[in-house]
Amino acid sequence: MAVLPRPGSAQTFTIDTSTFLNEEREHLKIHPKQEQENESSDEEELLTDEDGDNFVPEDMIFVPSDVLYNNKWDTLYIRTGRMDAAGMSDSVLLLLNNPAESPFTFPYKGKLISKYGPRGSRFHAGMDIKLESGDTIVSAFDGKVRIARVMSGYGKMVVIRHHNGLETVYGHLSRILVNINQDVKAGEPIGLGGRTGRATTTHLHFETRFRGEHFNPGKIIDFENYTLLTDTLLISKEFWSSVRGSSPMVTDGSGPGPKYHTIRSGDTLSKIARRYGTTVNNLCRINGIKPTKVLRIGTRIRVG
Structure with missing residues (x-):
């Protein structure tokens, strides 16, 4: 028997949740077997045969996005921190078509x-x-x-x-x-x-x-x-590797393909060049910028 996710809990993890299970109990939908192991008395809404297409695989648990982001809620900048995409060890399955939520809507039907x-x-x-x-x-x-x-x-x-x-x-x-x-x-x-x-x-x-x-x-x-195109999206190390050659997913300067650095407070071209073992002239050449370029926090610069 699987569990129907509530709005706000639409993705799945394959990680050990013991570190935050008790704190997030009221937000998570746990597989019945796990529920018995944790001896919880919380009521769960279970799927029946009538739910049909709403069936969710039994080996999935649903984790709210605030757990994913460690409650980071930055209202100023898009990037809330650095993610080692290339070294990602845990796979995450995003449920894009959640029957408990409003259906996907294209932002604007234009060319x-x-x-x-x-x-x-x-x-x-x-x-x-x-x-x-x-x-x-x-x-x-x-x-x-x-x-x-x-x-x-x-x-x-x-x-x-x-x-x-x-x-x-x-x-x-x-x-x-x-x-x-x-x-x-x-x-x-x-x-x-x-x-x-x-x-x-x-x-x-x-x-x-x-x-x-x-x-x-x-x-x-x-x-x-x-x-x-799909009801789910698997986020894994392989997912980032498949796009690394055409997008700046590597932020730590490691791995094959282009390497990028995300500008942080205090960064200068000379400081970035020293960190990645290159020169200011080379950074300017591969990014098409001048040495006097103003570096804005949160933007990216190619370093290799």
Whole structure:
């Protein structure tokens, strides 16, 4: 018998949860066998044969996103910390189509004008969708607004953390319609399309991220038919390895493929060059920047 997840608990882990089980008891849905071992008297809503497609594998437990992020709730910057994606040892299964939540809704049904991947000397971390100024943008999944502010490059931007641990980013808005800490449903308006920030035309810049690391939204979304490609997404070391050659997933300077460093307070080009055993001139060459470039906290610079 499997357990139906409540809203807010839409992802699965294959890790040992004994360290936080008691603290998160009221948020987690535990497999009956584990429930007996822990001698809990909490009532559980169990699936029956009538639930059909709602069936969830018996070896899964559901973990709320605040456990995933260790309760890190930064309302200023997209990245909440550094994740060693290349050294990830525990696999995480995200439930994208949760029957206990509102169904996925495409943020804006417009033409895809720029894909995820390298763009000249820069890396484009999302998908650009053509629209007209004032067009309504909606949330892709249920979640809570973590960021709603103007950010360099993104312009007026909204970041939503979803209950399965995924985060979605909506940039270049002309107007923000939600507030920080506001709960939103899939399909609920969150902003109006525009051209704020670094943009050459009116469009929506849309990103998908997991624990701060961006990945290709095309892995889970069909941008031609505006639907989900899969009901689940397995996040593992192999997942990051498959995109490492085309995206800046390695943040510690190790592993094959391009290496990137995330700018932190106090960083300078010379300090970064010393750390990675290179020169300022080389950093400027591979990033297409000048030695006088202002380094903004939270952005990335290629180091190898």
